[in-house]
Amino acid sequence: MKRLHRWLFVFAGALTLxxxxxxxxxxxxxxxxxxxxxxxxxxxEIQAIKADxxxxxxxxxxxSGQAIAQLIAEKASPVADVVYLGIGSAYQAKAEGVITPFxxxxxxxxxxxLKDAQGYWFTIHSGTLGLFVNKAxxxxxxxxRSWADLLKPEYRGMVGYLDPSSAFVGYAGxxxxxxxxxxxxxxxxxxxxxxxxxxxxxxxxxKQTAYAxxxxxxxxxxxxxxxxxxxxxYKDHADVAFVIPSEGTIAMPYVMALVNKGPHPANGKxxxxxxxxxxxxxxxxxxxxxxxxxxxxxxxAAARFLPAADYARVKSVDYAKMGSVQxxxxxxxxxxxx
Numbered sequence: 001m002k003r004l005h006r007w008l009f010v011f012a013g014a015l016t017l018x019x020x021x022x023x024x025x026x027x028x029x030x031x032x033x034x035x036x037x038x039x040x041x042x043x044x045e046i047q048a049i050k051a052d053x054x055x056x057x058x059x060x061x062x063x064s065g066q067a068i069a070q071l072i073a074e075k076a077s078p079v080a081d082v083v084y085l086g087i088g089s090a091y092q093a094k095a096e097g098v099i100t101p102f103x104x105x106x107x108x109x110x111x112x113x114l115k116d117a118q119g120y121w122f123t124i125h126s127g128t129l130g131l132f133v134n135k136a137x138x139x140x141x142x143x144x145r146s147w148a149d150l151l152k153p154e155y156r157g158m159v160g161y162l163d164p165s166s167a168f169v170g171y172a173g174x175x176x177x178x179x180x181x182x183x184x185x186x187x188x189x190x191x192x193x194x195x196x197x198x199x200x201x202x203x204x205x206x207k208q209t210a211y212a213x214x215x216x217x218x219x220x221x222x223x224x225x226x227x228x229x230x231x232x233x234y235k236d237h238a239d240v241a242f243v244i245p246s247e248g249t250i251a252m253p254y255v256m257a258l259v260n261k262g263p264h265p266a267n268g269k270x271x272x273x274x275x276x277x278x279x280x281x282x283x284x285x286x287x288x289x290x291x292x293x294x295x296x297x298x299x300x301a302a303a304r305f306l307p308a309a310d311y312a313r314v315k316s317v318d319y320a321k322m323g324s325v326q327x328x329x330x331x332x333x334x335x336x337x338x
Contacts, residue, residue: 041287081268086168091323127225
């Protein structure tokens with residue numbers, strides 16, 4: 001009996017020690033919604049976060065729309081600690097009450113129009129919309145140079161764009177087309193008409209990041225960001241090109257935010273501090289994104305972008321209004337295009 005009591009005492013002590021350690025071990029993580037390894041080189045950023053802070057951030061393959069939907073569904077008992085979103089979705093996240101103010105290190109260096117004044121969200125980097133083209137998959141056809149080119153019969157079944165009702169990059173692409181063809185954020189008629197015409201050309205419309213499908217040649221032409229095309233060219237050594245359409249396009253910021261009442265807020269804040277640090281920002285620059293921090297883009301990284309003359313065709317947009325009219329556009333798209 002004494003031996004049994006002694007064993008029970010030792011077991012109880014071990015259980016108590018394990019219970020005390022388990023929360024501490026579990027706390028060394030931060031859940032990020034919409035941090036996919038193949039998008040914007042989140043794989044390298046997450047690896048650096050682990051090395052610098054000891055915090056593990058699991059990969060997450062949601063897109064902005066899916067991340068918002070999940071945050072809303074889990075609002076009473078949040079699972080995520082931080083979230084990465086296209087800027088338009090950030091306004092929706094704030095309105096839904098699923099993110100909370102936090103001003104990370106280097107907050108004051110972010111331009112005023114690239115952050116929420118109260119700290120609900122802030123830009124970490126940006127990309128320019130255009131045509132990500134697998135030249136080898138074109139079958140000898142010329143690289144398209146304009147939005148109008150994508151409507152030509154020779155590109156039937158070769159053009160892709162992410163579903164704007166689900167992925168923010170899809171919505172951003174629609175805004176880019178709309179402004180380039182004479183529309184405004186109050187009038188999406190040109191974009192809707194364009195997408196209706198493109199539908200006749202049998203486009204491919206995935207809901208998720210389609211980088212691998214472009215590299216494989218399954219989607220020869222994708223309306224996407226410059227950073228994915230540059231990654232394919234310089235990192236994966238693919239026979240690709242990035243084209244800023246002759247009619248013009250837009251650049252889009254991507255932002256991060258702290259989830260309201262997330263389970264590991266301290267770790268979430270450390271992650272957000274890191275992505276705005278010089279080390280974190282340099283990783284974005286080396287992944288062919290434009291970092292939000294001044295001076296984080298090295299001359300070597302800048303040399304991999306198209307010439308400034310091409311980027312002169314990039315137009316400005318009212319990001320706040322773009323976010324406010326997103327759902328209206330999505331309803332119209334679902335009703336009149338898809």
